[in-house]
Amino acid sequence: MGDSTQEKTKSFNKGQMIFREGQLNPVAYMVKKGTVSIYRVVNNRKVIVGRMLPGQIFGESAVITGAPFHANAVADDFVDLLVIDQTTLKTLLLKCPGPMQRIVRYLMDRISVLERAVHEQPAPNSFLSICQILELTHKATRPPAPAAKGGDPANVPVPFSYVDFCRNVRNVLLVSQLEIDEVLERLQRLGVMTISEIKSATYRKDVLGNMNVSSEYVQDKHLTLKEPASFMTVARNLSMELPEKTPPCTSELDFIDMQGLAEMVKSTPEILYKKLAQHEIPQNLFFFPADAMREWAQVKGEDFFQRVKRKRLNIDELESVDDLVFVDNNTLRDVFQKIGFHKVLVLYAGAQEETRTKMLGCMSGKIAAMVKEESADRAVDDMELADVEAEAIALVRELKGDGKGAAKEERNADAKGAGK
Structure with missing residues (x-):
C-alpha cells in the first residue's frame, strides 16, 4: 500500500511548472505540502486565478472531461502533490449515490464550457497577424503628402518606431516580445524590411573640461517596409512556407531571478x-x-x-583594465613606468572611455598625445590585452602592498627573535 501511494506522489521545486494551459494530461492533483498558483495569460499578462493550499484539488476538469488544462499551474515553493488519475477518481465517484455523480458531472461540464468561453486564445497565425499590424502601422505613419511624380504614394517606405510598434502588438495579440523579435528578424533576413538602430550617448567631462562620449546605447529602432504595397502578399506567401509549430504561449513566463x-x-x-x-x-x-x-x-x-554609481573596489578585487579607475594616480604612474610605453598602449586600446580619461590624467601632455595618436587605429589583441592586464594589476597589488608586506616581515622577524 505504501509503495502504491509513493508511486502516485510527485514533488516540484519552487518555480517549476506542474502543467501548462492547453496541455493534455488526464490527471488531477491534491496538494499535500506547499502551495500552488493557478494562472492564465490575459493580454500578455500573468493573471493569478487561484492558489491551492494543502488538502485542495486542482486540474480535476481534465480528468473528468478529458479536455486540455484551461490554466497553468506553478509551484510557489517546494510542493508534494498526490496524483489523482481517472481510475482513482472514477472509483471515488462510484462510491457516491447516482444523483450525486450526475450533479458532479453536470457541474464539471458547465465549468468547462464557461472556461472555454472566457479563455483568450492566441492568434492562430502569429506571424501573419504581426505582419498585418506592420502594414497598418506603416499606413498610419505614412504622411498625407503625395509621392514624387509617377510614384505610388502607398509604396513609399516610411520608418516608424520599433518601441511603439511592439507596444501595439502586445496590446492586440497574445504574443511575447521574443515572438515579435523573431518575426521582425525573419523579415529582415528575407529582405522584406529593414531595422536600423537609433543610438544615443551619455557624456562625461574629462580632466581638461572637455565633454567626451562615456557610453553609447540604443534608444530605439526604426522599422521600414521596403515595398509596402506588396508587403502583405509576400507575407502570406512566407506564412504558407513556415513550418507548422504551436509553441505554448506561456513558455516565456518561466522567469528566473x-x-x-x-x-x-x-x-x-x-x-x-x-x-x-x-x-x-x-x-x-x-x-x-x-x-x-x-x-x-x-x-x-x-x-x-542618467548616471552610474560605481562601487569602489579593494585591491584584491581588481580584475580588468577598467578597474584601474579605482587606483590612485601616483600608483598608476609607477605602473606605467614599469610596464613601458607599448604595454600602456595595449591597456589604453582595450579600455573604456572613463578608464582612458583616468590613464591620460596620469601622463604628461606630450605622452598623452602620443598615446591617443598611436592607439587611434590600433586593433585590440584579446590575448595580449589579458597578459598586460594581469601584469599591470599584479604591479598595482605589489606597489600597494609594500607597506603591509614590510610590516608583516618585520613582525615575523620579531617573532623569530623572541623565539630564540
Missing part, C-alpha cells in the same frame, strides 16, 4: 552582473515585470537612470 540563473550556470550573481555590464549576455533575454518596474522607476526618479 539572478540567483536562480547563477545556480543554473554554476556561477555567481556578481560575475553575471559584470557580464551584463560588458554586454556579454544578449539584450533580448532581459525582461522586467512592467508594473513593478514602472512603480520602482517613479520612486527612483529620472536622475537615477
Whole structure:
C-alpha cells in the first residue's frame, strides 16, 4: 500500500511548472505540502486565478472531461502533490449515490464550457497577424503628402518606431516580445524590411573640461517596409512556407531571478552582473515585470537612470583594465613606468572611455598625445590585452602592498627573535 501511494506522489521545486494551459494530461492533483498558483495569460499578462493550499484539488476538469488544462499551474515553493488519475477518481465517484455523480458531472461540464468561453486564445497565425499590424502601422505613419511624380504614394517606405510598434502588438495579440523579435528578424533576413538602430550617448567631462562620449546605447529602432504595397502578399506567401509549430504561449513566463540563473550556470550573481555590464549576455533575454518596474522607476526618479554609481573596489578585487579607475594616480604612474610605453598602449586600446580619461590624467601632455595618436587605429589583441592586464594589476597589488608586506616581515622577524 505504501509503495502504491509513493508511486502516485510527485514533488516540484519552487518555480517549476506542474502543467501548462492547453496541455493534455488526464490527471488531477491534491496538494499535500506547499502551495500552488493557478494562472492564465490575459493580454500578455500573468493573471493569478487561484492558489491551492494543502488538502485542495486542482486540474480535476481534465480528468473528468478529458479536455486540455484551461490554466497553468506553478509551484510557489517546494510542493508534494498526490496524483489523482481517472481510475482513482472514477472509483471515488462510484462510491457516491447516482444523483450525486450526475450533479458532479453536470457541474464539471458547465465549468468547462464557461472556461472555454472566457479563455483568450492566441492568434492562430502569429506571424501573419504581426505582419498585418506592420502594414497598418506603416499606413498610419505614412504622411498625407503625395509621392514624387509617377510614384505610388502607398509604396513609399516610411520608418516608424520599433518601441511603439511592439507596444501595439502586445496590446492586440497574445504574443511575447521574443515572438515579435523573431518575426521582425525573419523579415529582415528575407529582405522584406529593414531595422536600423537609433543610438544615443551619455557624456562625461574629462580632466581638461572637455565633454567626451562615456557610453553609447540604443534608444530605439526604426522599422521600414521596403515595398509596402506588396508587403502583405509576400507575407502570406512566407506564412504558407513556415513550418507548422504551436509553441505554448506561456513558455516565456518561466522567469528566473539572478540567483536562480547563477545556480543554473554554476556561477555567481556578481560575475553575471559584470557580464551584463560588458554586454556579454544578449539584450533580448532581459525582461522586467512592467508594473513593478514602472512603480520602482517613479520612486527612483529620472536622475537615477542618467548616471552610474560605481562601487569602489579593494585591491584584491581588481580584475580588468577598467578597474584601474579605482587606483590612485601616483600608483598608476609607477605602473606605467614599469610596464613601458607599448604595454600602456595595449591597456589604453582595450579600455573604456572613463578608464582612458583616468590613464591620460596620469601622463604628461606630450605622452598623452602620443598615446591617443598611436592607439587611434590600433586593433585590440584579446590575448595580449589579458597578459598586460594581469601584469599591470599584479604591479598595482605589489606597489600597494609594500607597506603591509614590510610590516608583516618585520613582525615575523620579531617573532623569530623572541623565539630564540
